[in-house]
Amino acid sequence: MKKYNVVTTISYPTKGAMGKTGNWRVFKPVLDKNKCVKCLRCWVYCPEATIIRNKDDSVDIDYEYCKGCGICADVCKVGAIVMEREGKRE
Numbered sequence: 556m557k558k559y560n561v562v563t564t565i566s567y568p569t570k571g572a573m574g575k576t577g578n579w580r581v582f583k584p585v586l587d588k589n590k591c592v593k594c595l596r597c598w599v600y601c602p603e604a605t606i607i608r609n610k611d612d613s614v615d616i617d618y619e620y621c622k623g624c625g626i627c628a629d630v631c632k633v634g635a636i637v638m639e640r641e642g643k644r645e
């Protein structure tokens with residue numbers, strides 16, 4: 556069977572011209588690690604690359620740059636991420 560080399564591009568959040576963009580959020584994703592099954596769908600779909608993939612495939616959220624779009628919560632099939640209004644827990 557012929558083998559092919561697959562090249563992918565992975566971006567990382569970084570400080571841009573607008574600075575730390577996390578303060579744009581109205582809603583923030585809240586992760587329940589007890590529900591997470593490490594499928595990495597949120598990591599793949601986050602348009603801002605602000606889902607952090609850990610070595611054990613658990614995930615964290617980079618709130619410095621997350622803009623609160625909610626895509627991660629939509630694609631999580633086990634409900635491990637829910638969107639909450641900013642400031643709700645403070």
Ligand code: SF4
Pocket residue numbers: 583584600601602603604605606616620621622623624625626627628
């Ligand atoms: S809310 Fe949007 S930007 Fe923030 S972690 Fe989820 S998918 Fe990424």
Ligand code: SF4
Pocket residue numbers: 586590591592593594595596597598614630631632633634635636
């Ligand atoms: S999509 Fe949900 S279950 Fe999958 S890694 Fe992200 S938080 Fe965990």
